[in-house]
Amino acid sequence: MSLLSLLLVGAGGFIGAIARFATTQAINKKSSSTVPVSTLTVNILGSFILGFLTGSTAGHTLMLFFGTGMMGAFTTFSTFKLEGVQLHLKKEKRAFIYYNSCCYVGGILSAYIGLMLGRLL
Secondary structure (H helix, E strand, O other): OOHHHHHHHHHHHHHHHHHHHHHHHHHHHHOOOOOOHHHHHHHHHHHHHHHHHHHOOOOHHHHHHHHHHHHHHHOOHHHHHHHHHHHHHOOOHHHHHHHHHHHHHHHHHHHHHHHHHHHHO
């Protein structure tokens, strides 16, 4: 692991975390849903972008910065899991099923679409 690799991942992570924070704040101001729409949005968008990067001819340096750094910090698996548990504990069964289904199916589908688009371009 080189110093350049560490700096690329760190800089990308810094930008990705700020982008996630800004995105979730903006969405949360406009949403009153019991479903955590902001986490759903960043995870599906991040899955698409990471799929696109993987399918493209992005080199190792770009993948470190955008893929590992930015998308690693932008997407949030731990928050997704925590919010799912919170919905379950609040007995929001319908929201729990909808949220988990959308996250898993939407994330895999958007990653696949991104991968295919990345290969085309």
